[in-house]
Every structure is written in C-alpha cells, then in structure tokens.
Amino acid sequence: METFQIIVLLLDATLRVATPLVLAALAGMFSERAGVVDIGLEGKMLGAAFAAATVAAVSGSAWVGLCAGILTSLMLSSLHAYACVTHKGNQVVSGMAINIVVAGLAPTLGYAWFRMGGQTPALNGDSRFRGIVLPFAEAMRDVPIIGYIYAELISGHNIIVYMAAAAVPITAWILYRTRFGLRVRAVGENPHAVDTAGIQVDLMRYKALAVTGFLCGIAGTYLSTAHGAGFIRDMTAGKGYLALAALIFGKWKPVPTMFACLLFAFTDAVQARLQGVALPIVGEIPVQFIQALPYILTVLLLAGFVGKAHPPKAIGEPYIKER
C-alpha cells in the first residue's frame, strides 16, 4: 500500500508538471506543422504568465487573467508571424528575440507597477484557479485502489489541467480530421502545392500561429495563476524549450507528444524523490543527470539512435511565391 500511494502521488505531481508542457507542446505543434519554427514558446508562456498574474491581481478574477494571458500570447505570436511570414525573417532569430524581450519586459513592468522586485502580488481566492473536486471523489476514496486513484490522481486538479487533457484529443481531431488541420499540415509539408490549390499560404500560417498563441497563453496562465500564486521572474525556467523537446520527441504527433511531456514531467517528479537515494545496481544517480535526461533523450532521438524523427518538410523556410 505504501509503494502504491507513493506511485499515485508521483503520478499526481507528474500531471501538474506536465500540464504546461502539454499545452505548450501542442501550441508548438500547430506552428511547426504549418512550417514555422517556434522557439519562442518560452517567451509567449512567460508573457502570458505575467499578464495573467497582473490582471488577476488587479481584477480579482482568474478568468479575466486567463483572457489577458491569452491576449498577450496572441500578440506575441502575431509578432512572430509578422516577422517570419510577412517579412520572411529568420524564424529562429525571431523566436529568440521574443524570448529575450519578454524575459526583460515582464520584470521591468512588474518592477515599475508593483515595486516587488519584478514579482506580482500574491494571488488568492478567486484570483487563482483552484482544484476542482470531482463528484463522488470523497465517497469513492474508501474503495480500494480505484477509489484512491480517482480521489487523488483524477479529481482535485484545477480546470486548466483538465483543459490540457482535453486539448490532446481536440488537437488530434483538428489536425487529422478537419479541413483546417489538413491545410495546416499541407502548408508545412509543401506550401507550393497548397498555393497552387488556391489557398493562401501566408494566411494559413497566420491562423496556425494564432492557435499557437492561444494555447501558449493558457500554458502561461497556468504557471502564474493555477500552479503558482503570482508571477516570479523567469518562472518558465526553460519549460518552453522542454516543450519543444517533447514535441520533437513525440515526432510532431499529438498523442506521442503528450506521452513525451508526461515522461519528461515524470523524470522531474522522480528527481525530487531520488535525491540522495541509492538505487540497486546503479547506485546514487546525480540529480543533474536526471534533469538533463529529457534533453539527452531528445538529442539521441534526433541523432536517429532511438527511432527517427521526420520534421515537417517545409519547416523553417519562409514561403516565397514564384513569380
């Protein structure tokens, strides 16, 4: 029973860590499937986290904060689109510029507005997304195994965790079963063919990046108003890049990407527990090794040692119409 409880609690922590990763990775999926590299996931999340925390603190409502987060992230992704689609700028440079600008702008504005060293005021009550207890969770708790899993693992998360869980099948459905999804994928694979079919490549990429902005906005909001209680500088701490790694590890497909996010989040949850614990055979594993594991795995995958990743064919190339 003891081990069972530990496992359930580990998985519970995994879900909480995985939520922003899943949302950001799905965000990146729309962008990259449409042929636009997006290393600006980090910046968009950070921007959304700051905006959501600021607005939630002022308005007292987490939902208004969510709207502000999404709006900010949308603005940043339109900037990305403006630079890389309209002006055919370098996509990597644009993403990086967005990351750096936001990393500076959020604490600058936070410092000027709240005078708390770049943080936003602590959120509580309705200005945060709180856990939702699903029906019968308490009644079921005493049912062996299933009841405990239901009460601890499935019930009691905040709404954004459930949104992230829903986002995976929805994304899969949009990408593979709708006209929009077909076009997004086509634009990323062969924009010339799409153009020949009379669809505007640039407009499609703008739309895809809008979805990216929307999802990143939710991911960022989660960090500051649901997982945390307020904005802290650099609170994304590389999660945008980790999501990018998960996206590649999941080979740009929704369900594998979700599992990659869960795997990476699980290593994070385990890492906290393994600190100083000697394992059988291998002995004590350095924490830093576990922290670096997602990145090492991604490199190995990219190198073709663990399966093979096929990125969208037109990724990273601005589309220039032949004249």
Next chain:
Amino acid sequence: MAEKKPKFGTPPKIPGWVNYALVPLMNLLAALLISGVVIIIVGDNPIEALQVLVYGAFGYPEAIGYTLYYTTNFIFTGLAVAIAFHCGLFNIGAEGQAAIGGVGVALVCLYFDWMPTWLVIPLAMLAAAIFGAAWAYIPGYLQAKRGSHIVITTIMFNFIAASVMTYLLVEVLIDPNGQSPESRSFIESTWLPFFHSVIDMPRTPLNLSFIYALVLSGGFYFLIWHTRWGYEIRVVGQNETAAGYAGISPAKNIILAMMISGALAGFVGVNEIQGVQHRLILDFTGGYGFVGIAVALMGRNHPIGIFLAALLFGALYQGGSELAFEMKNINKEMVIVIQGLIILFSGALEHMFRPKIEAAYRRIAFPKPAEAR
C-alpha cells in the same frame, strides 16, 4: 575609373554603405524608439535615460574599462556565431560552449598552477579552445553525419551543459572549505594581467583577453577570406550541393566550422574565469552566447562589424547597470529589453526597412529624367 552605365532595365546598384551602415542604423533606431516607449510606459524620461546610458558607458575612464570588458565577451561569442553562419549553420549553443570552455580554463588554473605565468596563460587558452570545440563537435557531427538539426541540438546542449556545470560545481570541483557551488580561488600567478596593473587607469575588470579578442578578430578575417579553410567553409555555407561537386566535403567543413565556433565561444571562459572571477562559478556566461547571435547579425559576420556591434552591446551592458542606479523606475532588466528589441529589428525584421530604404535611395540618387515618364 569611369562609371559603367547600367544595362537597360537593371535596377541601379545600391552602394555598400546603405546596406552595411544605413540599414543597421535604422534597425537600431527603431529598437531604441520602442525602448523609449517602454521607458515612457514605466514612467521615466527616455531622453534622460539615453543620456545616463551613454555617460554610464563612456563618460569616465572606469566606465570605458567596464564597457571594453563586456565588449571582449561579445567579440568572442559574436565571432563564434559568425563563423557558424559562414558555414550556413545556426549555433545557438555558444552559451553552453562558453560554459564548458570555462571548465577547461579552470582545470588548468587549478591543477597546473605550479607552472610559470607565461606558460599557464597559453595553456588555459588552449584548454578553453579544446573544451569549447569538443562541446560543439557533437552537434556538428550529428548535423553533418546524422542530419539532426543543429538549432535544436545546440539548444539541448545548452541545457545539458548547465546540468554538467551544476554537477561539477556541486559534487566535484567545489571548494571543500566553502558552502556555495564554486571552485577554490586560483593562485595569483595564474591570473591574466589586468589593464590597470600595466597602464595608468582606474581598477576595472578589463584584462589581457581584450587584446586577445582583437588579435582573434584579425585572425578570423584572415581565416575566412584568405585561407583555403575559410573558402571551403563559405562555399559549404552558400551551397552544400555545389560544394560537394567541387570536391569540398560539406560534412568535414560543418564539423570544422562548429569546432572553431565552439573554441571561440570557449574563450569567454578565459576572460571571465581566468581574467576576472579567478574561480569557476555557475552561470558566468550570463547570456553572452545568446547576445553573440545579435552581435554577429548586426556585424554582418565581418570582424569589423562584430567589433562595433560588440562595443554597442558592451556599452549597453555597462550603461544599463548605471541606468538601474540613476533612474527611479528602471531596473537592470531594461537592458535585456533593449537587447531583445535590437535582435528583433536587426535580425528577424531585417527585411522590413531594407526595401524601403533602397527604394528611397534610388529615388534620391537616380532621379528619373522628366522625358522618361
């Protein structure tokens, strides 16, 4: 030298200074303009802020010393990113390569400190180059031989480098008498000489590695434009397929360019670890690797341009810390905003102003004769 008449229908040639001076200047102005707007939003006076910034960067001898010290780092990372660009590669990993280069420097300074100073200094530089190059070799190899995208692998290698650094400083190299994750201090005979100990100027972190950076810039120019290696690197960067037909191995040159890039980035460790900190610390790379991308972009991958861009960012770093002291609503992150905006305008949005500037230049320089209408 008689001017050749342009062929009918071809647009008149735009002189170099428009492309190499006017366009970057316009991009810089746009970035500063937006930064000014941010400063107004924050509630300060942008003109005053600019004055403080310029004075803080160049106004007195100590400021100049600090500015040039930051400039040194940016020259190293700028050159590092530039040589990769010449080979058509995007090295985002200068940050990690610099960190690992610093480990090389620290190992020499910690364990070879019985050697005389004149031997330790070149040895440490060599170690920085070897460690940085080795760290860049892996992404280079993976790009050349296994087709893994260099942007992604170098990003991943930055994170792996950060973990390696933490591990080394927490578990291996930590000063047994200290609490914080840093190595013991190096003995004084391994330090790089400071400028203020040689010439008459106030105490600043400016050290010998500044001269070294200038020498390397000259070497970079020679390597890229006057040697066979540089030629091959540029051909691969322009067109891999053509390079292959010309008997130039793309794979070999990709790996070579990445290794030189990593070595150059590693020299940040020489300036920071051997020149200033005199011990290995965490996060001494402080974003220099990322700013190197901006430096290379603004400097158009040419050593002179890179020097000027590095000077600009050095001034921004130094003047920016002054800004945080002097202005009541601005803290030091404002510099990061300005940096990001410069990268945005001179990198991602570089095609925004150029066509307009070129068109305007044509209109002014080559006015259409009236009868042509």
